[in-house]
Amino acid sequence: MAESVVELPSRLAILPFRNKVLLPGAIIRIRCTSPSRVFTHRVPHMAESVVELPSRLAILPFRNKVLLPGAIIRIRCTSPSSVKLVEQELWQKEEKGLIGILPVRDADESKPLGSAISQGTDSLDQSSKVQGGSLDSNKLDTKKQNDVVHWHARGVAARALHLSRGVEKPSGRVTYIVVLEGLCRFSVQELSTRGTYHTARISSLELTKTEMELVEQDQDFITLSRQFKATAMELISVLELKQKTGGRTKVLLETVPVHKLADIFAASFEISFEEQLSMLDAVDPKVRLSKATELVDRHLQSIRVAEKITQKVEGQLSKSQKEFLLRQQMRAIKEELGDNDDDEDDLVALERKMESAGMPQNVSKLAHRELRRLKKMQPQQPGYNSSRVYLELLADLPWQKASEEIELDLRAARERLDSDHYGLVKVKQRIIEYLAVRKLKPDAKGPVLCFVGPPGVGKTSLASSIASALGRKFVRISLGGVKDEADIRGHRRTYVGSMPGRLIDGLKKVAVCNPVMLLDEVDKTGSDVRGDPASALLEVVFVATANRMQPISPPLLDRMEVIELPGYTPEEKLQIAMRHLIPRVLDQHGLSSEFLQIPEGMVKLVIQRYTREAGVRNLERNLAALARAAAVRVAEQEHVVPLNKGVQGLAAPLLENRLADSTEVEMEVIPMSDNSQEISNTFRVASPLVVDEAMLEKVLGAPRFDDREASERVASPGVTVGLVWTAFGGEVQFVEATAMAGKGELHLTGQLGDVIKESAQIALTWVRARAADLNLAAAERVNLLEDRDVHIHFPAGGVPKDGPSAGVTLVTTLVSLFSQKRVRSDTAMTGEMTLRGLVLPVGGVKDKILAAHRYGIKRVILPERNLKDLAEVPSSVLANLEILLAKKIEDVLEHAFDGGSPWRQHSKL
Numbered sequence: 001m002a003e004s005v006v007e008l009p010s011r012l013a014i015l016p017f018r019n020k021v022l023l024p025g026a027i028i029r030i031r032c033t034s035p036s037r038v039f040t041h042r043v044p045h046m047a048e049s050v051v052e053l054p055s056r057l058a059i060l061p062f063r064n065k066v067l068l069p070g071a072i073i074r075i076r077c078t079s080p081s082s083v084k085l086v087e088q089e090l091w092q093k094e095e096k097g098l099i100g101i102l103p104v105r106d107a108d109e110s111k112p113l114g115s116a117i118s119q120g121t122d123s124l125d126q127s128s129k130v131q132g133g134s135l136d137s138n139k140l141d142t143k144k145q146n147d148v149v150h151w152h153a154r155g156v157a158a159r160a161l162h163l164s165r166g167v168e169k170p171s172g173r174v175t176y177i178v179v180l181e182g183l184c185r186f187s188v189q190e191l192s193t194r195g196t197y198h199t200a201r202i203s204s205l206e207l208t209k210t211e212m213e214l215v216e217q218d219q220d221f222i223t224l225s226r227q228f229k230a231t232a233m234e235l236i237s238v239l240e241l242k243q244k245t246g247g248r249t250k251v252l253l254e255t256v257p258v259h260k261l262a263d264i265f266a267a268s269f270e271i272s273f274e275e276q277l278s279m280l281d282a283v284d285p286k287v288r289l290s291k292a293t294e295l296v297d298r299h300l301q302s303i304r305v306a307e308k309i310t311q312k313v314e315g316q317l318s319k320s321q322k323e324f325l326l327r328q329q330m331r332a333i334k335e336e337l338g339d340n341d342d343d344e345d346d347l348v349a350l351e352r353k354m355e356s357a358g359m360p361q362n363v364s365k366l367a368h369r370e371l372r373r374l375k376k377m378q379p380q381q382p383g384y385n386s387s388r389v390y391l392e393l394l395a396d397l398p399w400q401k402a403s404e405e406i407e408l409d410l411r412a413a414r415e416r417l418d419s420d421h422y423g424l425v426k427v428k429q430r431i432i433e434y435l436a437v438r439k440l441k442p443d444a445k446g447p448v449l450c451f452v453g454p455p456g457v458g459k460t461s462l463a464s465s466i467a468s469a470l471g472r473k474f475v476r477i478s479l480g481g482v483k484d485e486a487d488i489r490g491h492r493r494t495y496v497g498s499m500p501g502r503l504i505d506g507l508k509k510v511a512v513c514n515p516v517m518l519l520d521e522v523d524k525t526g527s528d529v530r531g532d533p534a535s536a537l538l539e540v541v542f543v544a545t546a547n548r549m550q551p552i553s554p555p556l557l558d559r560m561e562v563i564e565l566p567g568y569t570p571e572e573k574l575q576i577a578m579r580h581l582i583p584r585v586l587d588q589h590g591l592s593s594e595f596l597q598i599p600e601g602m603v604k605l606v607i608q609r610y611t612r613e614a615g616v617r618n619l620e621r622n623l624a625a626l627a628r629a630a631a632v633r634v635a636e637q638e639h640v641v642p643l644n645k646g647v648q649g650l651a652a653p654l655l656e657n658r659l660a661d662s663t664e665v666e667m668e669v670i671p672m673s674d675n676s677q678e679i680s681n682t683f684r685v686a687s688p689l690v691v692d693e694a695m696l697e698k699v700l701g702a703p704r705f706d707d708r709e710a711s712e713r714v715a716s717p718g719v720t721v722g723l724v725w726t727a728f729g730g731e732v733q734f735v736e737a738t739a740m741a742g743k744g745e746l747h748l749t750g751q752l753g754d755v756i757k758e759s760a761q762i763a764l765t766w767v768r769a770r771a772a773d774l775n776l777a778a779a780e781r782v783n784l785l786e787d788r789d790v791h792i793h794f795p796a797g798g799v800p801k802d803g804p805s806a807g808v809t810l811v812t813t814l815v816s817l818f819s820q821k822r823v824r825s826d827t828a829m830t831g832e833m834t835l836r837g838l839v840l841p842v843g844g845v846k847d848k849i850l851a852a853h854r855y856g857i858k859r860v861i862l863p864e865r866n867l868k869d870l871a872e873v874p875s876s877v878l879a880n881l882e883i884l885l886a887k888k889i890e891d892v893l894e895h896a897f898d899g900g901s902p903w904r905q906h907s908k909l
């Protein structure tokens, strides 16, 4: 490979590669199987200037065709005479082979043109002199004696660039394919036959070098060649644009002598035989140039004309195509609008839609005024579109369409609520009362019910139960994140980019005027949202949901009747799971208890180890994950695919084949119907899959929660277990404090509201003021000094915590920090405190106690004045908890520490 230059011989054996290229430097391994053809190829040397012609040449006649100098042509020789010629003159002679190509014209063609020779006899050795002009001759072939052909008196000497010999036929016949390159003109002095082919005595018609030099100085020649080159250049540029080629031709133009170029160009055009002959006869370079210029120019013009025509055609095509596309689009849009009538004017259609929309009179009046305005407008005019969209919307709204309110059957409604929801006794009772009032006084504008509670406690599903009890459609409108009231109410129509509000959108979506509309997350709207939708949309029954009451603006809250849904206890969750969630989840995954069983014990584990929420949303998700895993397993079971009858009839041969010959079973897709029972029956399983602990871990991962968390967190002094209330319901929160060198300042971290910051300041002041009463060793007392900063942190939960319920927790944390005594890890507390140490009651006690229960807390310290709230707490929860009541902060401290308070004596209040 390193050898830089390879010396090539002038002739090489050629191996053809079909659709493949071997590049220099590449290495390739091939298998040769075909009986070989032998190819040889000579690399052309365009630059070779003068060819030495012998005085005699073997002649290959070209019927009605001319080979011009510089042209390259590929011919197949099959006739015995030409095969013989190629064999003897080219194949055997290797590189020296030159032959003469002489045009012949069929005798029956019209009169010969230009110089021609006649070869009059069929005798082998006979020859005839050229007698100027043209002469008829009989062809040599004795069989065709009578066929008269005209031999042209001028020809072109050619050499073979490429020769290939075809495989010999059984008959012994061979064929040759020859690529010939025309070299120079000659004239025939005498034509004779040698064996089966002709030879001729010839003389070259090429100018000698000196003659050529003389011509090149001729002013006419210079002008002509300039003209030719310019035209040729123009042609090349045009072709280049069209085909992105031409680079090589440009090079030719610069390197090849212009009189040769004339031939090359002429040879590449499709011109008549007569023109080819006259080109061949143009021995004078000036004549040749002017003829070639004319040809090139003609070609150029014809390309231009052709281009113009295509452009015109293309233009017409694309215009009609464009129209077609636009029409298609218009039809699609019309279809979308439910308006298939192609010819109908859009506005007429709109008007008709408005007529049938059943708008009340005042609306209809207004709409028609708008329509009149619209009709006068141009579609391009600003405002046209918004006006149209507005009218479309008006026409689309369900002014008259209503679900027929069924006679409200309170007993059925109660049954429905009961069957859909476990527990929630008070909530359901309140809903029944609400429905009863509606029944007695259907037009009464009842309050908007607002379900408030943490996520996943059933707010949405209660609202949808109300809808089905009333026999109405249900639509949920999410108000989360709405900042601008216009988002709900809609923009003023004149506002650019105005849109209907979410309520109107919702109405359009359900397409009835009296749905039950759930305003979801009213607490998540900006505080300036205050309108009263119920007063505008009288037919609609509104129900709202919120996670917390506090952020709801008071005017809005005023119009709603709040029903609080607290979180569930683990026992309630278990019941909800067994009775509602598991059947629903199985159903959703096309399974039944025949396939998957989740025992109570396992559901308990899911509740304890994988969820710690107030509602059942994550519990439902985890159960769904188990069902998915089971569905996969069922689908994978190989031996249990007996299909039910209906399907079997259809798929039996396929299945039989599959089962017979392979381990892979391709199952038929069974159309899913609403009735999942039917689907389940299509497979029969030997035994159901029963979820165990191993499967829990495999599917749900390692347990996410355990009861040891509290004891681990409070292992060091300065940490306490507080109970707080968040948007997710009650939560257990570990409050941590530490002290360090500083200026006696208090640092607080965690997402905290102002009230808590105040509580922390009060707590620190209170403890520092009573430093003397703390039963502390000198070393520990150091933490209380004024050169110490205190840092308190409320970790975990990205939920801002506010509300004044953390006072007692903060004091306990600080006392633990300063006394270096640990609090009890099984005890959680809640309560606010005054500067003087009195414990005040707090809200959300039920939720907080539920949270403590979820976390496995055993003791809860509560303000004494929250005692009454315990009535709300399910007894199953209370049975597992020790409730300790505190009146003063000292009571809290007494209960919080192992072995009593680190207090020396109760301080005087």
Ligand SMILES: Nc1ncnc2c1ncn2[C@@H]1O[C@H](COP(=O)(O)OP(=O)(O)OP(=O)(O)O)[C@@H](O)[C@H]1O
Residues within 6 Å of the ligand: 420, 421, 422, 423, 424, 453, 454, 455, 456, 457, 458, 459, 460, 461, 462, 545, 576, 580, 581, 615, 616, 617, 620
């Ligand atoms: N008491 C219950 N009995 C039966 N299923 C319940 C009960 N409570 C909740 N669920 C079920 O728990 C799932 C979550 O309930 P839902 O979507 O109504 O919660 P939500 O309170 O509206 O939550 P969010 O505030 O996140 O919208 C639903 O599938 C619901 O049917």
